[in-house]
Structures are given as structure tokens and as C-alpha cells.
Amino acid sequence: MSHSPAWLIVPALMAPAAMVSPAYATQYLTAEAARQLMFPDASAFVPHPVRLTEAQKSEVGKAARVRMRFPEQPVWQVMADGKPAGWFVLDEVYGKHEFITYAVALDASGAVRGVEILDYRETHGGEIRNAKWRAQFNGARHGAALKLDEDIQNISGATLSCKHISEGVRRVLAIHAVALK
Amino acid sequence: MNAALQRTRVQRAQPWLGTLVEIAAEGDDPALLNAAIGRAFARIAAIQGAMSFHDADSELSRVNRHAARDWVALSGDLARVFGAAHDFATASNGLFDPSVAPWLVETGHLPRHPCMPADAAPGWQAIELDGDRVRFARPLIVDFGGIAKGYAVDAALAVLRDAGMASARVNAGGDLARFGEFAEPVRVRHPAQPTLSLHLADLQNGAVATSAGYYQAKAAASPLRHPHSGSELCRALSVSVLAPTCMVADALTKIVAADPLHAPALLGRQDAQAILIDPSSPAITLGDGDGWRPLPCAAAA
Numbered sequence: 001m002s003h004s005p006a007w008l009i010v011p012a013l014m015a016p017a018a019m020v021s022p023a024y025a026t027q028y029l030t031a032e033a034a035r036q037l038m039f040p041d042a043s044a045f046v047p048h049p050v051r052l053t054e055a056q057k058s059e060v061g062k063a064a065r066v067r068m069r070f071p072e073q074p075v076w077q078v079m080a081d082g083k084p085a086g087w088f089v090l091d092e093v094y095g096k097h098e099f100i101t102y103a104v105a106l107d108a109s110g111a112v113r114g115v116e117i118l119d120y121r122e123t124h125g126g127e128i129r130n131a132k133w134r135a136q137f138n139g140a141r142h143g144a145a146l147k148l149d150e151d152i153q154n155i156s157g158a159t160l161s162c163k164h165i166s167e168g169v170r171r172v173l174a175i176h177a178v179a180l181k
Numbered sequence: 182m183n184a185a186l187q188r189t190r191v192q193r194a195q196p197w198l199g200t201l202v203e204i205a206a207e208g209d210d211p212a213l214l215n216a217a218i219g220r221a222f223a224r225i226a227a228i229q230g231a232m233s234f235h236d237a238d239s240e241l242s243r244v245n246r247h248a249a250r251d252w253v254a255l256s257g258d259l260a261r262v263f264g265a266a267h268d269f270a271t272a273s274n275g276l277f278d279p280s281v282a283p284w285l286v287e288t289g290h291l292p293r294h295p296c297m298p299a300d301a302a303p304g305w306q307a308i309e310l311d312g313d314r315v316r317f318a319r320p321l322i323v324d325f326g327g328i329a330k331g332y333a334v335d336a337a338l339a340v341l342r343d344a345g346m347a348s349a350r351v352n353a354g355g356d357l358a359r360f361g362e363f364a365e366p367v368r369v370r371h372p373a374q375p376t377l378s379l380h381l382a383d384l385q386n387g388a389v390a391t392s393a394g395y396y397q398a399k400a401a402a403s404p405l406r407h408p409h410s411g412s413e414l415c416r417a418l419s420v421s422v423l424a425p426t427c428m429v430a431d432a433l434t435k436i437v438a439a440d441p442l443h444a445p446a447l448l449g450r451q452d453a454q455a456i457l458i459d460p461s462s463p464a465i466t467l468g469d470g471d472g473w474r475p476l477p478c479a480a481a482a
Contacts, residue, residue, distance in 0.1 A: 026203075028194050037215060117194035117201065162196035 025121040031103060034116045035076065035088045038105035045076040045088060048180075056178045063174040066167045073175055084108055087180060089172050090118075093164040098122050104169055110176045115169060188347060193218055197225045198330050199235075200354030204337065206346040207361075217344035221337040221351065228333040231259050234282065234324045237294040241325065246296050249320040252311070260313045262325050262332050262428075269328070269432045270305040272447055276439040277432050280305045282324035297322060330356045331390055331431025338427075351427075358388035358427040372419035373460035381421060381456055388427035392434040393419035418460070424453035437468070445472050 029037070035045055050073040052060065057068045074090040087106040092099070099121045105113040191214045192205040204221050208214045233239040244253050255263060269277040281303045285291040298320035307318040317323075325332075334351045338358045341349035348361030357367065364385040368378035372393050381389065420438045424430035429451050437444040437455045448455055449470020456476075457466040465476045 026192070026194075028192055028203075037219075115195055117196070120194065120201070162199060162201055165196045165201075 025119075027119050028117050029103075031090055031118060034103040034118055035078075035105075038103065038114050038116065039078045039080070039085065039088065041080045042078045042085060043081065044079040046079060048075045048077045048087075049073070050075050050175060050179045052175070052179060059178050060171060060174040063177065064167070064171040066171050068171065073172075075175075075180065078105075086113065087176065089175075091168050091172055093168040095164045098164070100165060102165060102168070104172045106172075106176055110173070110181065112169060112173070115165065117165075189214060191215055191218060193222075195222050197222070197229055198333060198353050200330075202337075202354070203352045204341070204350070206341050206349040208344075208346045213344070214346070217341055217346060220344070221340040224340050225333045225337050225353075228258055228329065228336060231256055232262065232325050232329040232332075234291055234326065237296075241323065242294060244315060245294075245298070245322050248315055249298060249317040252314045252316045255313050255315055257313070258332070258336070260310075260315075262329055263308070263310055263315055265332070265428060265432070266323075266325060266328055267305070267308055267310055269436070270308075272450070273436045273440075275305060276436045276443075277327065278303060278305045279323045279325055279327065280308070280321045282322040285324065285326075286322065291324060291326075327435045328428055328432045330354075331388070331426070331428035334358045334388070334427040334431075356388075356390045356427050356431055358430075359384060360386045367423075369419065369421050369456070369458070371460070372458055379458065379465070382423055382454075384423070387423060387425055388430045389421055389423045390427060390430035390434050391419060391421040392438055419458040421456045421458075422448075422453055423456070424451055429453060441468065441473070444468060445470055 035042070039045075052068065052071045052073075054071075057071055060068050076088040077084055078086045078088055086108050087110075089104045089106065090101065091104060092101040094100070100117060101119040102115060102117045104115055107113045187209060188207045189209070189211045190205065190207045191211065192203065193215075194201050194203040196202070202222070202225055204218050206214055206218055208217070230236070231240040234241060236242060240256060240259055244255070244259070247253050266277070266279040270279065280301075282291055283301050283303060286293050286297075301320040301322040304319070304321065307321055308323070309316050309318060330353050334353050334356050335358055337351045338349060338360065341351070342360060348359070348363075350357065350359040350361075355370075359365065362385075364383040367381050367384045367389050369381050369389075369391050370378050370393070418438065420434045422430040422433040422437060424433060430453065433444070433448065433451060433453055433455065436447060437457075441455075441457065444455060445468050448468055453469070455468040457468070459466075466473055467476050468474075
């Protein structure tokens with residue numbers, strides 16, 4: 001009996017052959033596209049860059065339980081019907097493996113209305129160190145050479161947590177509390 | 182004229198389910214695409230709201246507090262996940278067990294909430310389901326970490342299908358489901374080198390889920406436990422399951438990781454395939470209803 005499922009094409013012959021580029025990077029949205037999506041009714045986005053004083057920086061750090069790396073934060077005040085409708089904040093976070101830029105939409109009361117990832121990049125340093133390991137997959141041994149810069153649309157087993165983004169959003173909320181209220 | 186040429190593709194990502202959820206869809210109208218993707222994210226948000234273990238006010242947390250005392254009514258989503266989890270626990274003789282949460286609370290993988298029953302111990306047999314309500318025959322702490330993500334991915338994909346998208350994909354940190362007019366390659370990260378990936382299969386309509394221990398702090402214990410002994414499962418092995426739905430794939434990865442030997446029967450019944458990648462060798466093993474075998478290409482090395 002055969003269990004090869006009708007919904008799936010598994011060309012087992014090619015399965016372990018293709019090794020793909022180590023640089024996972026995706027650009028999801030531009031900042032302009034994100035703010036349009038998050039505030040479809042906005043009539044204007046007024047630049048309102050935040051520059052925290054040392055005192056505010058430490059206040060934010062304490063409230064958000066994360067260190068403020070830079071005193072500046074790119075922020076826009078959102079206007080709709082001539083009235084303030086909220087804030088659009090750009091932020092970036094990085095961890096051991098990832099570098100992420102994202103946007104936070106706050107409503108007029110300062111509550112989070114949405115988070116959209118703009119840019120996702122993985123920043124590993126291990127590839128070169130592991131060139132020898134990678135070489136075992138190279139060339140004729142598995143029937144295909146190492147492929148670089150291939151499409152990585154469908155990737156399973158990416159278990160990066162969104163811990164850094166959660167921390168970043170907490171910091172944005174603290175910035176709103178000390179500098180935008 | 183080729184309709185595919187006029188199609189627009191939108192890809193967005195938001196943080197949900199403790200990971201990054203990526204949704205991509207293709208259709209004719211960018212505004213409709215974005216609206217459909219927005220609804221799909223909202224669906225995931227609602228499921229997270231109902232099934233979050235971390236949130237002490239979620240529907241699941243309420244069930245954990247009260248179900249040992251009395252019947253608790255369930256929303257449609259939670260009733261379906263309870264039912265599926267119970268089916269998988271039965272079919273796998275407890276290799277899949279949604280009630281091992283006390284161990285994970287003990288190790289700090291899951292938070293300890295006030296009012297959580299202190300005397301709870303694993304034992305899925307104590308879950309009693311009656312239509313859209315549940316009760317526990319004795320104190321339990323249930324967590325759907327092994328299945329809810331897959332359920333949420335399926336639900337979000339259904340929103341995109343109902344919206345008439347030509348093709349779509351939902352990927353929640355590696356739990357992935359898609360549909361489309363053509364098959365696309367799906368890849369899995371190599372457990373020894375997560376920045377590199379292997380071509381697993383070409384998938385047109387279906388799902389893949391992967392369980393592996395990489396990206397977890399070296400010092401911390403793996404959250405994957407053998408349900409019968411509580412012992413930590415080998416974290417280095419990468420287990421991927423290809424199945425018709427992501428919920429099935431998600432649940433089966435846990436069963437395959439816990440007991441690869443007996444998994445083929447269940448894989449066959451679910452029309453699924455499992456692929457094991459051992460980090461210490463380039464060999465890859467494929468399992469389905471017919472049993473386990475090395476993938477031909479690896480064997481030819």
C-alpha cells in the first residue's frame with residue numbers, strides 16, 4: 001500500500017540537496033506603506049521626533065525594564081479631520097540572531113493599535129566559521145552545489161521568539177508616557 | 182491575457198503567538214489583499230486571546246481555574262482545539278498530552294498564575310468533553326502550546342481562502358500552511374546550522390510544522406518533554422511533519438519526537454509524512470504510513 005498523499009508533491013530525490021543562503025532577510029513594508037495601513041483615515045503625519053533628556057531616558061528604562069540605547073526616537077503625530085488621532089513610531093530591535101525594524105501605531109489615548117514588521121534580517125556570524133561543516137553539503141556528494149541568494153519564501157522551523165519586539169513595544173509605550181502625553 | 186501577470190503580492194509580518202507571524206497573499210486588488218491579510222491577523226489575535234496560557238485572563242486560563250470544579254462552556258475555537266487535542270492524546274496513547282503544563286511551569290517555560298490549581302499533575306484522561314463544554318475529573322493545567330499555533334495558522338489561511346485570494350501562505354515561526362495554483366518549495370532550517378535550510382518538499386495545498394531545539398538558550402531545558410516520563414527530548418533533532426492541515430502537522434511533530442518508532446501508523450492515518458534531520462550527520466529520514474526510510478539522495482552520498 002502506498003501512503004503518498006495526493007495533496008503533496010515530495011520529490012524526495014531533491015530533498016536534501018539544496019542548501020540555501022544564510023542571509024534571511026525580508027522587507028515587508030516601507031514606513032510610508034505601514035503608516036497608511038495603520039491609519040487609513042489620516043490626513044497628515046506630522047514629524048514629531050522625540051529626544052529624551054538623561055532623566056527621561058532613565059525613567060523610560062525603569063518603566064519599560066529595558067535599556068534605552070539612543071535618546072532619539074522617530075515619531076509622527078497622526079492627524080485626522082484636523083484633530084490628533086494618534087502616533088506612529090518607528091523602532092528597531094536586535095537580538096543575538098535578528099535585526100528587526102518595525103512600526104508601532106498608538107491611538108490618541110496612547111494604547112497600541114497595531115504593530116507591523118517593516119524589515120527583518122538575521123545577523124549570524126557563524127557561517128564562515130562553519131564553512132567546513134557546510135562544505136559537506138557542497139558539490140557532487142549530494143548532487144547539487146550550494147545555492148546562494150535563493151528565494152526563501154516558505155521556511156519552516158524558524159523559532160525566533162518575538163521577545164525583543166515585545167520589549168521594544170513596552171519601551172515605546174514608556175516613551176509615550178514620559179514624552180508624548 | 183495572462184491573469185497572473187496582473188496579480189499583486191503582499192507580504193506582512195506581525196508579532197503574535199510568541200513569534201513572528203508572516204502572511205503573504207496574491208490577488209488582483211491590493212486594497213482587498215491588505216484588508217484580507219488584516220482580517221487574517223485579527224483572526225490570529227482572537228485565537229491567541231482565547232488560548233494564551235501566558236494571559237491569566239484568557240479563556241483557557243479560566244478553564245484551568247474552574248474546570249476541576251464544574252463544567253465550563255467553551256467558545257467554538259477552544260472547543261475544536263480541546264476536541265482535537267483529546268483525539269491526538271487518545272490516538273497516540275498520551276504521547277501527545279496537553280496536560281503536561283505543570284512540568285513546564287516548574288521549569289519556567291510557562292508562567293505560574295495565582296489561582297492555578299497547585300495540586301495539578303499531568304493526566305489528559307481526566308479531560309471530559311461534552312459538546313461545547315469541558316470539565317476536569319481532577320485538577321489539571323492544560324496548555325495548547327503543541328497545537329494552538331497550528332490551529333491559528335489554519336484559521337488565518339481559511340480567512341484568506343474565503344476572501345478569494347489566488348494563493349496565500351501563513352507562517353507562524355515555522356508552522357506554515359499554504360494554498361495556491363502551483364506547488365512551491367518549502368524548506369526547513371538545518372538543526373546544526375539554523376541559517377542554512379534544506380529543501381523539504383514542494384507544497385501546493387497543505388502544511389508543514391517543525392519542532393527543533395535550536396535558538397533556545399543553551400542553559401535552559403528544552404520544553405519538549407516525553408509525556409510518559411517527563412524526561413527532556415533530544416533537542417538537537419529536527420522533526421518536520423507535512424500534513425493536510427497545520428494543526429495536524431503541529432501535533433504530529435510532538436508525537437514523532439516522543440516516539441519515532443510507533444509514529445508511522447498515526448502518520449499514515451493522518452495522511453502525513455515526517456522528516457527527521459539529525460544535526461550530526463547529513464542523513465535525512467523520511468517516515469509515513471509505510472514506516473521509516475532514509476531519503477534516497479542522502480543514501481547515495
